Amino acid sequence: MSSRRRRLGEGPGASLGEALPLERKLELYHWMRLTRTLEERLVALYRQTKVVGGLFRSLGQEADAVGSCYALEARDVMSPLIRNMGAMLVKGATPVEILKQYMARGDSPTRGRELNIHFGDLGEAGKTRGFLGQISPLGDMVPVMAGVTLTFKMRGEDRVGLVYVGDGATSTGAFHEGINFAAVQKLPLVVIIENNGYAYSTPTHKQTAAKQFVDKAIGYGVYGEQVDGNDVLAVYDCTKRAVDRARAGEGVSLLEFMTFRRKGHAEHDNQSYVQPGEVEGWAADNDPIDRFVRVLVDREKVPQATLDAIDARIAQEVDAATDVAEASPLPQPLDALVGVYADPPSERPLWYREGADVSALGTERAEGWGTWDASKGAPR
Amino acid sequence: MSSRRRRLGEGPGASLGEALPLERKLELYHWMRLTRTLEERLVALYRQTKVVGGLFRSLGQEADAVGSCYALEARDVMSPLIRNMGAMLVKGATPVEILKQYMARGDSPTRGRELNIHFGDLGEAGKTRGFLGQISPLGDMVPVMAGVTLTFKMRGEDRVGLVYVGDGATSTGAFHEGINFAAVQKLPLVVIIENNGYAYSTPTHKQTAAKQFVDKAIGYGVYGEQVDGNDVLAVYDCTKRAVDRARAGEGVSLLEFMTFRRKGHAEHDNQSYVQPGEVEGWAADNDPIDRFVRVLVDREKVPQATLDAIDARIAQEVDAATDVAEASPLPQPLDALVGVYADPPSERPLWYREGADVSALGTERAEGWGTWDASKGAPR
Amino acid sequence: MPEITYLEAIREALDEEMARDPNVFLIGEDIGAFGGAFKVTDGLMAKYGEPRVIDSPISEIAIVGAAAGAAHMGMRPVVEMQFIDFMANAYDMLTNYVATARYRAFLGCPMVVRGPSGGYVRGGPFHSQNPEAGFIHTPGLKVVYPATAEDAKGLMKAAIRDDDCVLFFEHKYLYRRIKGVMPAGDHVVPIGKARTAREGTDLSIITYAATVHKSLEAAEQLHAEHGLSVEVIDLRTLAPLDDQAIFATTRKTHRVLVVHEDTRTGGIAGEITARISETCFAHLDAPVLRVTAHDIPLPYAPALEDFVLPQVQDIVTAALRLAAW
């Protein structure tokens, strides 16, 4: 049987999540808290109009991003979506990078070219952190990650890929073509559907007639599991199993994480379309951090002070990162001309651009600009 | 349960196909034989280089096209693929039309604009025959038929749509987006996957990792069945059930017909990639016409002479149609300029086209040219 | 009549056409109860009910294809792309299926594909595109791109009534910044006709969409500071191009500047230049010049976006050079 699926709660045997040593569980706590704290800081900066463009929250979904990405090794590659800042942090993206990105700074990871968390660091194992920046058109990262993992397979590298899609993105042709291709090629790829109930304003029953997204696994001939996305240990458990399968050459897995988007699609969206009480219900009963705190304090007997200390450290880290980001330079207009192609390394300013300092350009390019060099990794 | 599926042979209860009265069974025989005879004539014309472009056979798949389309009512709409000439004949396309199309004649259904059986007759029930011409990019007809059937639903018309895709076409984004949309909207649409073992040279195991295509039904939340595609009565049975479901408002069905493409992708293809003996095996044991002849003669006690008479009538019909088609006019170059838009009704010839009779054009258009008029149906 | 915004004008057109013709329906992502990402369709589901306003899955191929199928059957679908950038996902369906349907199959595709387009809003590379050039190149499609609220309404009504597929680009920078008073009655602006946004005699600026406003500003400045009389032609329709208007202004001023927000290479300015060259060569006192975006995916940081996109000052600079030719 190449396809199996499991319902919420019916875990097969001992949980790999439960079995994690306490210090690793505290790491999970750390990443979830950092995600939330950093997002809260971004909200503050957004309200101060220091964020350029929209702000996308993952409030209430931190377990899903963090727990899954935590199942990867450093050499593995992950491709996040807009609500996977937590996964990026786990993979080594820094608060400073994220803050600079959101503030469109000149020394941000994309130098002000791309939005919010659309950035990556991809390349050789050991030299790069192994995450790939998304683009906006939904579903496209699935074929691209099929290509990344195809390379692992062709080269016999012991690396696994993980790609997230939302419930909404499963409706795209790109998702379908990508997962089907990966399945046929038996690539070491884990595809995670974050079912958070909505795609923008569209509820899942307007997105698919399937009873559950994991039912798609059998149609692609891949392994499937569904899991409580707000239980960080269960998420880890489920993802780890899929990652292990991938690493063992057993091909693609399709995982469905059940969660809920507690904020609007972006900060401007007041969620008028959500049923009354739905958000409040999830916040009260099913906050992934609250749930995990209970596990840590009640079951694992972690003193509250230990968690408070982590929180305090994170608050400090985010403060410091904010200071760095706020002090960082804005992009220089002429930098817009650099790096569309490897050759020519830069465009010339259009003739009517009086004052454009053409001499600054020529065909020379600044170090690390424009072209990605595998031996150096992406510019930080 | 919105999804069910059935394996080859395990029919649920009495077969609607077996229950057909004999004269209707003889109609099925007629359409299958006409399909084969007409294709054989096309092969002869192809060898005489009277066919413009490629020739695509459905040899060994006649039951699948004919049996399924026969389950539709006259008011229903069907969208064929390249191997569904049989379905088009059932829906009222004439041998003359098909021959003229293949020979690119000026009074062919597309006036020499489109290839082979890429033509249709779509519009109001009663006024049109209800089939929609395909385009080459595979999968695209699924969304389009979703739109056609959406109209039936919006208007409360008692009409059903049927669209064919090959095993290969299931890999396209268009197929996925189209069937998913239709499923969510619960449209009266039957989607048939003709699994004939190959997409051009590509065997199905390189097309999908699923064990069977019908497994995709559950992932779309639609009703699914798999059937022996070379058993015309079983095909009818299975399709009729899906059509009845659609008509009753129960939404989309996904049917998988198991069959085999006994000729190359097109006439030029020598099928070097097929396993030795595979074609011969299907020809010897599983020819849909031979099988149905046995049913008719052995079980239904139809005298062979009755079948011979049908065959003779068809041979005559195809001969006569060939004469008409061969005598039909070639397209007039200036007709190329007519009907890209409703307004303007024609393009002007480019200035360097000396001798182009511009005066013949103007803004007047010939009757029935250029614009489809629902009250008249497509030009024949 | 009160002033309404460009966005409201589009909504008014949709509303009036839905009221007029029961075959008109809307389909797109989040356009129903939510009213669309920019609220263009706000209130229309409440007014016309669910069957006439369809919230679709995230499936641009499907919604364009379904619209085509419905259009064949006599419906008049209006498709919203949440951002026009995602039209790229339906490129095959639009260019191969929809554009050719009438010609190859005698099937009409009376449908509109509309959506927020264009930059100057810090939208970054995938929420700022101007993909019109990729479509004016496709026989069988019509393309409009209004610059005023009046035209937004009148062209939308014309687009819905057109018997062919019309791509309707709405400039999101103008959505709430531009207002107008709608002419009374059934206000329909014919597709294929340009508009003289400002009369002038010394040189012509041919443009459309957001850069109409930049060009008008530049024209004002050129007049005030340099005494130049600049004619500004707002194309409004990009396919079919209004050759008569283009040639008339060329013959009048003998100097033409084409301005567009789209990238330079392969943008529409090239086509316009070629047509002018072919037809009005003897009337030209200077080369046709182009002010466009740089050939770069649009970056989102304000300083970068402003550098890449054409600005008023660029138009002034180019116009002065042209005037001095």
Add this chain to the structure above:
Amino acid sequence: MPEITYLEAIREALDEEMARDPNVFLIGEDIGAFGGAFKVTDGLMAKYGEPRVIDSPISEIAIVGAAAGAAHMGMRPVVEMQFIDFMANAYDMLTNYVATARYRAFLGCPMVVRGPSGGYVRGGPFHSQNPEAGFIHTPGLKVVYPATAEDAKGLMKAAIRDDDCVLFFEHKYLYRRIKGVMPAGDHVVPIGKARTAREGTDLSIITYAATVHKSLEAAEQLHAEHGLSVEVIDLRTLAPLDDQAIFATTRKTHRVLVVHEDTRTGGIAGEITARISETCFAHLDAPVLRVTAHDIPLPYAPALEDFVLPQVQDIVTAALRLAAW
């Protein structure tokens, strides 16, 4: 060295590059054991084995996307579109993902997307397309379209070695009709350089792909029958355009005819005309004229296809008008 066909020249380039660089691999529909619909990749799976020649499902989005992912990791994928027309299905992936990768993410996409293109073969509307204009409009992509067997080989080798994505259009009419003797050694033709296919002084024809041969025929006829000396420039690369070659021939003959097989409106001729106008206005003794296909989806009946596509006689007629200006 024996003569080989345009098609064999492409195969030879693929073969040599696969032998040279283990990162080069092929992906597409039916390209493996079957050798591709036109047999371009015939024998390469037998020679290099399955991992380096991948038969894909019918999934243009997936194969382009997968190629991009592999290219990021240092591979050099060569994607076959079974017909170039189906590139439309991957338009989003090509224009939004691939073209922008270096700019927005500093990720190289060294990949080639190649396939049989063009008409004159009774292929009908979906097997005859020339979609180059839709892509030269996209910053980040390179586009080549060779007319000779030598260039087919040399440009393919350059394309595979290029650090960016190159769209490689192969004219299927030329596949087996055009032959050439390959230069010895590692024959690489640089991307971005046009070729003078025929020297002349009275007027210039700027063209590429199949119409290079039609133009050469026309030039011969113009010489023989009218004593005209016609220069023919074969662009070879369409993005980036070889401005220097375009301007040089313009300054030499002062009369330019642009010929392409693609439809007229929005075709590349417009861009070329605009560049000439901007840069060489004073050198023009006549307008830049265009010979192109009619703006029509290509019909397949011979009489119709021949009418819609540019023919030798059209070029002669247009050249005579230009010469007489």
